[in-house]
Amino acid sequence: xxxxxxxxxxxxxxxxxxxxxxxxxxxxxxxxxxxxxxxxxxxxxxxxxxxxxxxxxxxxxxxxxxxxxxxxxxxxxxxxxxxxxxxxxxxxxxxxxxxxxxxxxxxxxxxxxxxxxxxxxxxxxxxxxxxxxxxxxxxxxxxxxxxxxxxxxxxxxxxxxxxxxxxxxxxxxxxxxxxxxxxxxxxxxxxxxxxxxxxxxxxxxxxxxxxxxxxxxxxxxxxxxxxxxxxxxxxxxxxxxxxxxxxxxxxxxxxxxxxxxxxxxxxxxxxxxxxxxxxxxxxxxxxxxxxxxxxxxxxx
Amino acid sequence: xxxxxxxxxxxxxxxxxxxxxxxxxxxxxxxxxxxxxxxxxxxxxxxxxxxxxxxxxxxxxxxxxxxxxxxxxxxxxxxxxxxxxxxxxxxxxxxxxxxxxxxxxxxxxxxxxxxxxxxxxxxxxxxxxxxxxxxxxxxxxxxxxxxxxxxxxxxxxxxxxxxxxxxxxxxxxxxxxxxxxxxxxxxxxxxxxxxxxxxxxxxxxxxxxxxxxxxxxxxxxxxxxxxxxxxxxxxxxxxxxxxxxxxxxxxxxxxxxxxxxxxxxxxxxxxxxxxxxxxxxxxxxxxxxxxxxxxxxxxxxxxxxxxxxxxxxxxxxxxxxxxxxxxxxxxxxxxxxxxxxxxxxxxx
Numbered sequence: 001x002x003x004x005x006x007x008x009x010x011x012x013x014x015x016x017x018x019x020x021x022x023x024x025x026x027x028x029x030x031x032x033x034x035x036x037x038x039x040x041x042x043x044x045x046x047x048x049x050x051x052x053x054x055x056x057x058x059x060x061x062x063x064x065x066x067x068x069x070x071x072x073x074x075x076x077x078x079x080x081x082x083x084x085x086x087x088x089x090x091x092x093x094x095x096x097x098x099x100x101x102x103x104x105x106x107x108x109x110x111x112x113x114x115x116x117x118x119x120x121x122x123x124x125x126x127x128x129x130x131x132x133x134x135x136x137x138x139x140x141x142x143x144x145x146x147x148x149x150x151x152x153x154x155x156x157x158x159x160x161x162x163x164x165x166x167x168x169x170x171x172x173x174x175x176x177x178x179x180x181x182x183x184x185x186x187x188x189x190x191x192x193x194x195x196x197x198x199x200x201x202x203x204x205x206x207x208x209x210x211x212x213x214x215x216x217x218x219x220x221x222x223x224x225x226x227x228x229x230x231x232x233x234x235x236x237x238x239x240x241x242x243x244x245x246x247x248x249x250x251x252x253x254x255x256x257x258x259x260x261x262x263x264x265x266x267x268x269x270x271x272x273x274x275x276x277x278x279x280x281x282x283x284x285x286x287x288x289x290x291x292x293x294x295x296x297x298x299x300x
Numbered sequence: 301x302x303x304x305x306x307x308x309x310x311x312x313x314x315x316x317x318x319x320x321x322x323x324x325x326x327x328x329x330x331x332x333x334x335x336x337x338x339x340x341x342x343x344x345x346x347x348x349x350x351x352x353x354x355x356x357x358x359x360x361x362x363x364x365x366x367x368x369x370x371x372x373x374x375x376x377x378x379x380x381x382x383x384x385x386x387x388x389x390x391x392x393x394x395x396x397x398x399x400x401x402x403x404x405x406x407x408x409x410x411x412x413x414x415x416x417x418x419x420x421x422x423x424x425x426x427x428x429x430x431x432x433x434x435x436x437x438x439x440x441x442x443x444x445x446x447x448x449x450x451x452x453x454x455x456x457x458x459x460x461x462x463x464x465x466x467x468x469x470x471x472x473x474x475x476x477x478x479x480x481x482x483x484x485x486x487x488x489x490x491x492x493x494x495x496x497x498x499x500x501x502x503x504x505x506x507x508x509x510x511x512x513x514x515x516x517x518x519x520x521x522x523x524x525x526x527x528x529x530x531x532x533x534x535x536x537x538x539x540x541x542x543x544x545x546x547x548x549x550x551x552x553x554x555x556x557x558x559x560x561x562x563x564x565x566x567x568x569x570x571x572x573x574x575x576x577x578x579x580x581x582x583x584x585x586x587x588x589x590x591x592x593x594x595x596x597x598x599x600x601x602x603x604x605x606x607x608x609x610x611x612x613x614x615x616x617x618x619x620x621x622x623x624x625x626x627x628x629x630x631x632x633x634x635x636x637x638x639x640x641x642x643x644x645x646x647x648x
Contacts, residue, residue, distance in 0.1 A: 048367060048389075066646045127513065132462065133521050151461045153522070154507040236508050240645055251364050252468070253638060 033267065039260035048254030062261040067245070071265070074242040077156065078224035081163045085220045086213065088164070089171035093212070094205065096172075097179035108176065111169050119166065123233050126162050127153060130234075154236035162230050167223065171216040178212025179205075214277075222270055242266055328353045330570045333366065334381040335359060335557070338431070339578075340590035347577050353570060370395065375564040378571040384420050385629040387427040387558045396426045397561040403572040404428065406579035411596040413621045418554055420628060427558035428575050431531075431593040432616050434624060435471055435553040438533045440524045442542035451479040451548045453525055454502035463525040464517065465502065467509035469641035470627050471553055472499060475527065478551045484625045487633045496640045500647055509645075518543060529555070531593045534613035538592075547617065554624040556596070588614040 043051045043058055096107045114122065129136055130152035140146045152158060182205065190200040206213070228243030235241075242262060250259035328351075332339075336359040344355050358377070360366040363386040370377075370390075382390060390396050401407055407424060414429060421427050439447055447453055454463055465472045474484035476495030486492065507523060517523040519536050526533075537543050559578070561571045577583060584595040585603035594616040601609055608614055630637070 048364065049371060066642050069646055124516075127516075127522075128520075131520065131522055149460065151507070154461070233513060237503050237506050238645075238648065239508070251362055253634075254364050254367075 036260045036267075037264050039257050040264045042257045042260075044255040044257050048256075050256055058257045058261045062258060062265060067262070070240060070242055070245055071269075073240075074225060074227075075269075077160060077163070077241065078221050078227075080160055081167060081224045082217055082221045084160070084164045085167050085171040086216060088168060089175050089216060090206075090209075090213070092172050093175035093179045093209075094201075096176055097182065098184060104180075108173075111172055115169055120229065120233075122166065123162060123230060126158070126165070126234060130158060130161075153234060154239070156235070156239060158234040158236075159227075159231050159239055159241075162234050163224055163227060166230070167220045170219045170223075174215035174219065175209060175212040178209035178215075182208045218274065225266060225270055328567060328570055330355045330379065330567055330574055331377045332357045332379050332381075332574070333360065333377040334379075336361065338381065338557075338591055340587045343578070343583055343586055343590075346583075347574060350577075351570065351573055355574075370562070375562070376566055377562055378565040378567045379574055380560050380562055381430055381557050382560060383627075384427065384429070384556045384558050385627050387560050388420050389629050390560065390562075391421070391426040395563055397563050397565065397568060398426060399424060399428070399561070400572070403569075404576050404579070406576045409579055409581055409584075409597045409599050411598050411616075414556070414596040414616075417621045418556070418624060418626045420626065421558075427560045428579065429596045430557045430559045430578070431588075431591060432596050433530045433555050433557075433593050433613075434547075434616075434620055435466070435475075435527060435555075436530055436533060437546045437548065438518050438526050438528060438537060438543055439546060440518065440521065440542060441544040443521075443524055446544075447525075447546060449546050449549045451475050451502075451550055453546070453548075454505055457505055459524050460505045461507050462523055463506050464508055464510045464514045464523055465499075465506055465527045467511045469637050471527070472509065473637055473640055473644075474553050474625075474627065475499070475548075476502075478548070478553075478625070481550070484553060485628045485630060487630060487636065489636060492636055492640050496644055499644050503644065503647070530613050531591065534592050534611070545612070547620070547623075549623070551623040551625060552620065554620060554626045556626065 039050060040058055041054050041056070043053075043055050045051055092111075096104055099107060128134065131137065132151050132153065137146070137152050140152075141148065146152075186204050186208065187200045190204045191197070195203065226243050227241055228247055231239045231241045231244055232247075246259050246262045246266070249255045249262065330353055332355055334357065338359075339357070344357070347353075348355055360369070363383050366380065366382060367386060367390065370380075387396070401424070407428060410424065410429060414432065415422050415424070419429065437453065439453070444459070454465065465475065470484070473492070473495050476498035477484050477486060477491060479498055480491070480494050482488070482491040482495065510517075510526075514523060514526040514528050515532050515536055518526045518528075518533075519540055533545060537545055559575045561568055561575075565571055578587065579597065581597050581599035582603050584597040584600040588595050588600060588604065589608065592613045594614050596616070601615060604611075604614065
């Protein structure tokens with residue numbers, strides 16, 4: 001009885017303190033998302049309004065072939081970007097985590113500082129770097145590395161390069177956070193037991209920082225799927241991604257239902273694998289929660 | 301991204317101006333909704349002084365956004381500056397006031413050549429033309445020399461990867477239509493098919509379809525030929541002697557932004573005075589100098605400084621009254637253009 005009272009005593013302040021954040025999420029995230037899903041079941045009239053009646057035609061329309069091509073392009077670009085980010089960020093995080101503690105945060109700072117410059121300005125800086133008469137292309141032409149008719153800008157290569165560049169810090173940070181907690185003595189132990197350097201890295205280090213890697217995948221893949229400004233600014237004639245289609249439908253085409261249907265499709269594609277993953281790793285989540293609880297208990 | 305920032309700034313500006321206005325003596329207020337950097341603020345101050353009022357300017361960066369905001373219940377604007385196809389849509393939706401010309405004596409200055417040849421609202425029943433612009437082609441004269449006046453410039457494989465056309469379905473399909481001698485407002489699917497084939501031919505040589513970076517790109521030498529809006533391009537051309545411009549002989553798209561009074565205006569009397577003020581040739585000349593666009597007011601020319609009286613941005617090229625076409629809204633047939641545009645975009 002006493003413990004029950006104690007529990008409900010604790011519940012109320014907890015509820016009150018978390019209510020604002022739930023309310024925030026409800027009003028600014030859940031409600032708008034639901035509206036987007038609802039509008040996807042409407043159709044547009046020619047003056048740009050939204051019809052009163054419900055229909056499935058908008059949904060079936062966005063499943064047509066040309067959207068699937070754009071969707072497929074968006075997925076492979078995002079997958080390539082995510083893979084490149086991991087490939088670059090794991091060695092960086094591995095290296096920083098092994099530096100003396102007093103230097104580590106300086107290296108991290110070096111990674112974060114570029115983020116202080118506006119996103120668009122950094123994209124325009126890339127346009128200058130990759131300029132057809134800029135230093136880089138002229139040098140590559142002179143060295144004979146690229147043919148005369150190859151450009152570094154306005155193609156998928158540029159979109160992938162710039163997206164990797166903008167996402168990289170967000171991949172390095174969680175992997176570093178995981179690597180910092182990793183016990184590097186385990187690698188030595190593996191080597192002592194006869195594992196090769198590569199084997200130790202692959203079989204001990206990578207599983208050890210799994211959570212960091214998974215977080216990095218999420219924070220890179222999701223924004224890459226919704227990317228819109230980068231393909232618009234550095235992409236070429238065939239550089240349109242799903243984000244650009246949504247923007248076009250919502251603005252110049254005055255077709256909000258179709259934009260909503262595309263946006264809904266995008267969020268389903270992103271949410272379903274994430275949810276599936278979270279359900280599969282329920283145990284992992286429960287573990288984290290219980291660890292937090294026990295930590296809370298111990299402070300009491 | 302930029303739009304979001306622009307919106308925030310606009311919202312902030314409105315909030316601040318509302319606050320300031322709240323503190324001062326209660327003068328009548330005129331709320332203007334227009335494109336950014338599209339009106340000479342010294343003239344606005346002059347108007348405020350002359351009529352002892354306050355003008356609050358709010359900006360939009362696309363007709364569709366402005367329309368959506370009004371449809372969603374945005375009101376309180378007294379004068380709005382939509383492009384003429386949008387003025388027509390708004391009028392069809394009964395969102396505009398029918399203009400009383402007894403309150404607009406200066407409307408006699410409006411160019412008859414514009415009204416007869418190009419205007420959608422030829423009798424100015426619901427809108428007064430504010431500024432005229434056109435789509436043209438800027439090119440790097442230093443590298444290419446003089447080039448023939450034709451849309452065919454985009455077929456030149458020598459400039460492959462160094463040319464852009466607009467990322468706008470009406471403008472770019474329109475170029476294909478004009479090249480084949482069709483109306484840019486055609487509803488004929490066969491003609492659209494021909495235009496599509498033409499644009500696809502051009503697409504092979506383009507770096508991209510673009511509305512954002514072509515200005516900087518033609519100036520920095522990244523692009524050698526770009527299709528763009530006259531006001532934008534002349535801002536760059538005035539600074540860069542190595543660039544030149546060309547109006548294709550097959551014709552170009554004309555865009556006219558109008559001044560309209562929404563039916564929901566709080567202060568239509570002041571709105572009439574405002575529109576009339578900007579049709580005064582003296583004021584129109586100052587406004588042209590500021591915006592680099594052409595006000596359709598021939599009288600204004602004599603108030604321009606000598607060296608600007610032949611400026612191709614401010615003085616609308618005579619030939620375009622005949623060779624130019626104005627984009628009209630096609631209602632349900634817009635879908636035909638969208639379909640063609642999607643096919644152009646997806647084709648490899």
